[in-house]
Amino acid sequence: MKKSKYVDIFIREAEEHLESLRKGILSLEKVGMSEEQLNELLRSAHTLKGSANMVDLVELAGVAHRLEDLLKNLQSGEQEFSSDLVDVLLVATDAIEALMAQAQSSGGISVNVDTVVKALESGALDAEQDEASAADYQGTERRTSIRASVERLDQLVNRMGEILLSQKAMTARQAQMTTLLQELDSSMGGLQASDDGSLQSLRGNMVALINDFERDRLQLGYQAEDVYQRTMELRLLPLATITDEFERSLRNLARNLKKEVNFTVKGQEVELDRNMLDAVKPILLHVLNNAIDHGIEEPETRVRLGKLKAGQISLEARYEGSFVQVAIRDDGQGLNPEKIRETAIKRGVLSADDAAAMSDEAVIYLVFEPGFSTREFITDVSGRGVGLDVVKSNLDQIKGNLILHSEVGSGTELLLRLPLSMAIFTGLLVECCGETYVFPQHYVAEVLRVSPRDILEEMGREVIRLRETSIPLSSLSRLLEMGASHRVSERLTVLVLSFREQAMALLVDRTLGLQDVVVKDLGCQLKSLDYFSGSTILGDGNPALIISVADLFAANQGRQKLQLRQAYEKAQQNALRGRILVVDDSITTRTMEKNILEASHYEVVIAVSGFDALEKLETGRFDLMVSDVEMPGMTGFELTKKVRQREDSRDMPVIIVSSLASDEHRRQGMEAGAQAYIVKGNFQQGILLETVETLIS
Amino acid sequence: MDEKHGYEIEQILQEMRADYWRNLEVEEEGAGAVATEYLVVRCGNIRYGLPAANCREVLKLPRLVHVPRLPEHLCGIFSLRGEIVAVTDMCPLLGLGPQSVRDDFRLVVVEVGALKTALLVEVVEGLSGVDEEQVEALAEGAGAGARDLIYGKFVENEDVLVLVDLGGLMARPEMVVDQKQQDESNS
Structure with missing residues (x-):
């Protein structure tokens, strides 16, 4: 049935x-x-x-x-x-x-x-x-059901999402407690091994409490996750709820346009969030209308071309992980990039130069631009250029992605990738100018660490090369007009974003990891914002803005250059590359080392002994230390060990420069915590500089 | 909400209660004089009265999340028990320079119709009943182009209280940001 x-x-x-x-x-x-x-x-x-x-x-x-x-x-x-x-x-x-x-x-x-x-x-x-x-x-279950408004279900899902987030915050709290215990242990000189019985038992209670807390947290987590999943399922409806209506409206449209169409649907049983269905419906309808209006040829033309008299349009949906992929295919005339270029120029969507610079693959996406239509005559169906905007904004709202393929003469294929839910998604948290922003994870293809030297210029645009492809580079702070520019450092954090088959590299200050986020609006006063599609509340209770990747891509076109590479090169010439502490009791050695390093734009501070070095470390931060071994009062190995124990110099690289050339001394150096060991006998300017550069970058 | 965002509403409620009884007495004595409650706040050296009926709560200043590309009277957003609320500095809207925020500033959450915002103020003094009949118009030339947002002034012991027309303020188009709508109408 x-x-x-x-x-x-x-x-x-x-x-x-x-x-x-x-x-x-x-x-x-x-x-x-x-x-x-x-x-x-x-x-x-x-x-x-x-x-x-x-x-x-x-x-x-x-x-x-x-x-x-x-x-x-x-x-x-x-x-x-x-x-x-x-x-x-x-x-x-x-x-x-x-x-x-x-x-x-x-x-x-x-x-x-x-x-x-x-x-x-x-x-x-x-x-x-x-x-x-x-x-x-006997097997008949008594079925009782009630009706609930979507709004109430949404509230329930939202609240459940909040509970999940609280549970995540508890995970962080637990880690803090464990760290606290460790710190207590180390500052009390090994509380674990303490002779004091009451301290011991206090510590034991604390460990037990942390373990109990973990068990409760996990229990709560499982329950919350389960209730969340069940609540989410309440909102799911099969795709058939919208595709059933399509069949009739498409048949009518085809008849009005004197075309013949055979429309098939596969995967009607695929279930999606109700809000998602509402948002996706105009997109699908629009694309299907376009396929009949622009894609499918008149029956006589089709027969002449050796195609079936009736145009074939199919809609196919299937699950792909936590996404649903919907494919709409037709065997019509396809999108003609040349014609699209002409129309786009004519309609003022873009300039002739820009149109010429765009690839055929990119040009076909222009059909989604507002005010665009390739039809010579305006029809009631899809030629007015209205509705296309709906595709863009709805897709942004649901954080879906769209891929369009077309071949002239054989047809068009449109792939829509939709998250199962609009209420919660996995986001990449990113810091930029002191604030946290959230990128929907499925738009982020990868995160790279690049050097300003990797930034190239191509036809007036800054790009980075990734697997033999040039990707245009932008900066989040620049796009958001935040004024502050990124620090010009040796290592830059770049997100590679992907949207409608286009890629974009985006400079941010740093990434903070992935997290499931519950989508909220921006409040009644901020109805809509460019570059942001909503907000969420992070584990610390503060809101964070969710980036609209579609808006970033739209704004990225025709942006000014970042001139990062130039800025870097300029900085290389003018600024200092790092602050180095040179420790040696021999004036010859330290002066020599100082001169070599200063000639390469490093700032050098001299210390004449281990004690002197520790004092200098108190007064300021250093990026690296170069130390001799044999010095009066404190050896270089002892100094290195002390450096490793200090909070703010724990990670500072140390190079030992010594005349002691035995393997045993090298071993001692490594054990003390040095990163490199250079023997004075082989001392060459190049080796020191090379080692310093490697360790600092 | 953690402790540092605690509310001072209890104190305000107590004052409201005291004022209520006081006003009853005043009404009896003053033969029909109408008193309206105002929450007295200070921004810089100006004392403003905000209609108490529209004031929901007073908060210590939480960490404000900066939202790029907003006009200067919108200072950021924060989470009010899970609801995102924007913070408004009314000074630029009243024709004055924006306030330089300090940690000891306060937020007054106000609601007019469906619109809710948190007004950034330097000090919250408390509630005050204002006799409608004693409300005077602002002096000629005062108000710097924002006279329509000022209901009037009330002078008591040589202290001037500038009464803000919250309805008018909240109805200003600048209070709501709808950039996407704006982009569409521009293009």
Whole structure:
């Protein structure tokens, strides 16, 4: 039996009638029969019969029909009222319920309709029938349902999302507690090994508390995740709820345009968030309308071209991880890049130069620009250029991605990648100018660390090269007009974003990791913002803005150069490359080292002993230390060990420069925590500089 | 919400209660004089009265998240128990320079119709009943082009209280940002 949306509607209606039938039948027995009561029962049975026939549920209609007959007989007095009769009536309602469940899930519970019909006709169940029917309906679940508004479901999903986030915040709290314990251990000189019994037991209690906390947190996490999933499922509806409507409207459209179209849908059962369906519907409808209006040729033309007379349009949906991929294909004339270029120039969508510079693959996406249409004549269908904007803004709203392929003469393929839900998604948290921003993860192809030297200039645009492709480079702070420019450092963090098959490299200050985020609006005062599609609340309770990748791509076209490379080169010439502490008791060695390093734009501070070095470290930060080994009072190895123990110099690279050339000394140097060991005998300017450069960058 | 964002509403409620009884007495004595409650706040050296009926709560200043490309009277957003609320500095709208924010500033959450915002103020003094009959117009030339947002002034013991027309302020088109709509109409 074909499951259509009408069956769902019928089921909801039938549930109400079933409920009133059951109540009425039971009250017949309890209170006795009244005319009014019987009329009520008759109305329900009659409506059930009619509605079931409408949706082709013949067996259910049959049972309702016999039920109605029996009630009529009861009304006319032909049938006498008895408690056996009540059994028959109740068995009939059970049968109806089982048939409803069957219609909904396409099978499952077996119902012996003949037995029920026979009982309704005779007005009694014989012992065998009774038993049989009892067995038949044992599996029947009592289905009770209520209606809930989408808004309330949304609130529920939102709240559940918040609970999930709180649970994540608890994970961070637990890590903090563990760190605190470790710090306590180290500052109390090994609390674990302490002789003090009360301290020991205090520590033990704390460890136990942390473990209990973890168990509770995990428990809460599992429960919250489960409830969240179940709540999300409440909002899911099959794609069929929108595609059923498409068939009729496309047939009408084709007829009006004197075209023949064969429209097929696959994957109607794929379920999506209800809001997602609402947002995706205009996109699909628009693309399908376009396919008929612009894509599919007139029947005669098709025949002449050796194609089937009727144009073939297919819509196919399938799950892909946490996404749904919807493909719309037609075998029409395809999109002609040349024609699109001409029209785009004519309509002022872009300049002739820009149009010429764009690849054919990129040009076809112009059909999604507002005010664009390749039609010579304006039609009522899709030639007005309206609605296309809807595609762009809706796609942005649902954070979906779109890929368009076309071949002149053979057709067009459009792939839509949609997240299953609009309420929550995985975001990459990024810091820029002191604020945190969220990028929907599925737009981020990769995160790179690049050197300003890797930035090239191509036809007046700054690009980076990635796997033999040039990707235009932009800066988030520049696009958002935040004024502050990025620090020119040796290592830049760059996100490679992908949108509609285009790539863009975006400079940010740093990435902060992935996180599931619950989407919120921007409040009543900020109705819409360029570059932002919404907000979320982070684990620390502060809001963060969600970046609209579509807006970034739109703004990125025709932007000014960042001149990062130039800035870097300039900085290389003028600024200092790092601050180095040179420690040596020999004036010759330290002066030599100082001169070599200063000539290469490093700032050098001299220390004449280990103690002097530690004092200098107190006064400022250094990027690297070069130290001798044999020095009065404190050796270079001892100094290195102390440097490693200090909080702010723990990660500072150390180079040992010494005349001690044995392997044992080298080993001692490494053990102390030095990164490099240069023997003075082989000392060459190049080796020192090379080592310094490697360690600092 | 953590402690540092705690509310001072309790104190304000107490004052409101005291004022309520005081006003009842005043009403009895003053034969029909109508008093309206105002929340008295200070921005720089100017004391403003905000209609208390529209004031929801007073907060210590939370960390404000900066939103790029907003006009200067919008200082950022924060989460008010999960709801995103924007912070408005009314000074630029009243024709004055923007305030330089300090940590001890306060936010007054106000609501007019469906619009809610948090007004950035330097000090919240408390509630004050203002006798409508004693409300005077601003002096000629005062108000720097934003006279329509000022309901009037109330002078008590030589202290001037500038009464803000919150309805008018909140109805100003600058209060709501709809950049996408604007982009469309520009293009």
